[in-house]
Amino acid sequence: MTDSASSPATSSRPEARGPRGFADRRGRDVAAERRIVEKVAAVYERWGFEPLETPAFEYADALGKFLPDADRPNEGVFAMQDDDDQWMALRYDHTAPLARFAAQNWETLPKPYRRYAYGPVWRNEKPGPGRFREFWQCDADTVGSDRPEADAEIVAMAVEGLEAAGLPAGSAVVKINNRKLLDGLLAQSGVTDAAQKLVVMRAIDKLDRLGDGGVRDLLGKGRLDESGAFTPGAELAGPAIGAIMAFLSAGGGTRSETLDRLSAVVGGSEAGAAGLEELARIDTALKALGVPQDQARFDSAVVRGLEYYTGPVYEAELLAPGSVSLGSIGGGGRYDDLIARFTGETVPATGFSFGVSRLAYALNAAKMIEGAQTVGPRGPxxxxxxxxxxxxxxxxxxxxxxxxxxxxxxxxxxxxxxxxxxxxxxxxxxxxxxxxxxxxxxxxxxxxxxxxxxxxxxxxxxxxxxxxxxxxxxxxxxxxxxxxxxxxxxxxxxx
Missing domain, CATH: 3.40.50.800 (Anticodon-binding domain)
Structure with missing residues (x-):
């Protein structure tokens, strides 16, 4: 007698399983993300931003080499070859598609062009708690303005959007820095190689996760992690490492106080002086917009992992009581060279992206945030x-x-x-x-x-x-x- 458990019909059945890093979401979770998008989009529209939808796929060369820890366009993304042998990849954010769209349609767009976008993005990276390979983002960008006031508007909208999404005041902060400060500091330290500078930025971006010791290792010879894997470092000399660590500790206090400390570290360089001037104008604009010091502050440790940022950068952090960080829930910055990849001409641009899925995950997981709104509407x-x-x-x-x-x-x-x-x-x-x-x-x-x-x-x-x-x-x-x-x-x- 044949065992039915091993019959062809039974053995050919696929296992019901979801791929790693991709989540099934039922009614309340879907409603939570939808509510965040609706609330944040309403903020963007009040500030005069219009919606834009771009396709899920872009040509891989249009996306470029901008993903963290990736050296090839097809690494870090989900890519496929079209029937004309061109490589296409699922978008990893909404900024690269915007750059392509702006380059294609620049002559017909109002300038500056203010747009917002929302939808899923995909990253072929190692998944973890609250870190998915498919997730939603909701972005707002201003293309065509080099004024620091445009950056201040983006930050002010981010602060307003966080509260609109359901976070009580004081449970999140937008931290602001300027890549030009680090550029000036590295120039003073004799670091001019682009690849070496990128290693430095990625090392600093890991400060929250690895601490001072881990960053020092990555700025030097490299770091050996607990699994035995070795990450090569930036090979900086001791004085350069010391200068960077002093730069990273310059934050704290009001925005004006932080600017004074940063000026003492990087003010002697041309790029550093330009970055300080931009931050000072952002501070003035934020004050005029009524953004409190505790909801938007300057932090020299914020560099953002993406390579294309050229000036001010921002990162939103969720805070538990006692101002303990629960991780990033959004970020962005200025990227004046991204559209130039297509046109050869510099077009200034700045923007911010909410991690919708991560924010919804955080709202559900971080029950210690007193006053956070319950997510999702009721059932029928x-x-x-x-x-x-x-x-x-x-x-x-x-x-x-x-x-x-x-x-x-x-x-x-x-x-x-x-x-x-x-x-x-x-x-x-x-x-x-x-x-x-x-x-x-x-x-x-x-x-x-x-x-x-x-x-x-x-x-x-x-x-x-x-x-x-x-x-x-x-x-x-x-x-x-x-x-x-x-x-x-x-x-x-x-x-």
């Missing part, structure tokens, strides 16, 4: 189904609610009343509508306020008392269905 109102003979009444009730703008559904399974109520609870329904035979005959409807029921039931310890009280349950005239449910939904939304 559920109309309980008792008898197939009365299905027309159930469908009519759900349709009436939907026409009034209230999400609703009729339970179309085959379970009993108890299981249907459990179903409504799992759907996070604000209310359940009950149209039994008695209610239909009397022209009435019973409505259970599920949130109120859970709250009231928590204070009733006796089962018989609970049945007698029927917490959160009300019977009203059939024509009062919409008004009654609307009141319950609006009360639930304000919780």
């Amino acid at each position: 109102v559920v109309v309980i189904a008792f008898s197939p003979d009365d299905m027309a009444h159930y469908l009519a009730a759900a349709g009436e609610l939907r026409r009034a703008g209230i999400p609703a559904e009729v339970y179309l399974g085959k379970a009993g009343m108890k299981a249907q109520m459990k179903y409504a609870d799992r759907r996070a329904a604000p209310a359940a509508v009950i149209l039994g035979g008695d209610e239909i005959a009397a022209g009435q409807v019973t409505i259970k306020d599920l949130d109120a029921g859970r709250a009231l039931a928590a204070g009733i310890v006796d089962n018989e008392a609970w049945k007698a009280e029927r917490p959160g349950q009300v019977m009203v005239a059939r024509d009062a269905l919409v008004a009654t449910v609307r009141g319950i939904v609006e009360a639930s939304s304000s919780l």
Whole structure:
């Protein structure tokens, strides 16, 4: 006898598994990300930015060699060869596609061109907690203005967007630096090789993760990690390493105080002086825009990993109580040379990107942030189904609610009343509508306020008392269905 477990039909079945770094997201998670995008996009539009959609795929040479820790266009991205033998890759951010779009359409665009974009991006990198290979970003960029005030606007929008996304004031900070400061410092230290400078920037970008000791190793001979893997360093001499570490510790205090300390370190160089002047103008503009010092501050340790930044850079960090960093949830900077890759002419540009998936993940994971808003809307109102003979009444009730703008559904399974109520609870329904035979005959409807029921039931310890009280349950005239449910939904939304 043949064992059915090893039959061809069974052995050929694929294993149900998702690829590493790609997440399935159900209703509440999808709703959380959608809500963040809607709130942040509304901020961008208030500031006069228009939406732009670009394709998921770009030609690999258009994306360029800008991913962190990647030396080839097809490394760090998901790429495929088109039928004309050209390599295409899924976009790894929204900035490189913007540069291509601006280069193609520059003559017809308003200048400066202010646009925002949102959607998924893909990176072929090692996944980890809160770090996915596919995730959403929501960007805003100004193309065609070299004014530091354009950078200040981007920072101010980022601060406003973080609060709009649901973070209470003080639970996030946007940190600002200028790549020109580091350029000036390296020039003073005799570091002029572009490849060596890139190694330095990537070493500094790992400060939060590796600490001072790890960065010192990467600025010098290199670093051996716990797994035994060795990362070659920038091969800087001791004085240069010391100057960079002093530069990294120059932050703290108000923006003006930080500028004074940075001036003492890098003010003697031409590039450093230019960077300080730009930061001073950004500070003036932020003050005029009413951005508090604790929500946007200067931090010399921020360099950002992407190679294309040319001036001011920004990074948004989520903070736990006590101002402990929980990691980056967005960032950006000025990239005046990116469009020149296509046109040969420098076009100034600056922008910021929210990591939508990471922010939603952080809001769910970081429950210690007091005052953070709950994510996602409630589920639909559920109309309980008792008898197939009365299905027309159930469908009519759900349709009436939907026409009034209230999400609703009729339970179309085959379970009993108890299981249907459990179903409504799992759907996070604000209310359940009950149209039994008695209610239909009397022209009435019973409505259970599920949130109120859970709250009231928590204070009733006796089962018989609970049945007698029927917490959160009300019977009203059939024509009062919409008004009654609307009141319950609006009360639930304000919780």
